Amino acid sequence: MPLPALPTAALLAASLAVNSLSLLSAAPAHAATNLVNCVGNxxxxxxxxxxxxxxxxxxxxxxxxxxxxxxxxxxxxxTSSKSYQGTSASSCLSPLLVSPGSEVIHWNTGDTSTFTFNATVTQVGAETVITRIGTITSGMFAGATATHVTANEPLNTLQCLTPPGITSRKAIDELAITEL
Structure with missing residues (x-):
């Protein structure tokens, strides 16, 4: 099933966050080298x-x-999968922020990369953009810098009115891994 179209503001924020990584992380005398750039959901x-x-x-x-x-x-x-238990209460109006965190990415080659990050959440109305910035700490691309941006579909606030509420949410994801 295709993802619903995300609002332009969420997509723009996600793209700007990923695309600006190489500009922000580049040392003055060296240009960042893109190792891998991915899009998905x-x-x-x-x-x-x-x-x-x-x-x-x-x-x-x-x-x-x-x-x-x-x-x-x-x-x-x-692909990557992760699960966690919230350590603070969250709601439709106050999203959970898991930071610092980590995820293991499984590549089509059979290799893995462990990405350790700090995350920020930008909430504008029903739109949520999560930006994770950190380092590949082990496996393929170890030592490289990575940014993973998730632009969530807008919340259906009518579902927030009664239990069970929002039980799943789809998003568009972008991942950029670079080295100096």
Whole structure:
């Protein structure tokens, strides 16, 4: 099932965050080298579900990078899955921020990359953009800098009115891995 179109503001914010990484992380005497750039989509599930009433949630996220371009390697796609228990109450109005965090990316080559990051959440009305910036700490691309931006579909606030509320949410994801 195709993803619903995300608002232009969310897509623009996601693209700007990923595309500005190489500008921000470049040392004055060296240009950053793009190792791999991926786009894809993800689904996050919430249990018991997000409503307007703050509750502790269990989260599970599956990301599929369906289109990757890389330099000097055979990476063309990848996946990652993560789950976590919220340590503070979250709701439709106050999204969970997991930071610092980590995820293991499984590449089509059979290799993996462990991405350790700090995250920020930008909430504008019903739109949520999560930006994770950090380092590949082990596996393929170890030592490289990475940015993973997730632009979530807008919340259907009518679903927030009664339980179970929002139990899953789709997003568009972009990943950029660079080295200096």
């Amino acid at each position: 993800s689904t996050t599930t919430y249990s018991p579900g997000l409503t307007f009433k703050p509750t502790y949630q269990s989260y599970a996220n599956n990301t599929v990078y369906t289109s990757c371009t890389s330099s000097g390697n055979a990476v063309v796609s990848g």
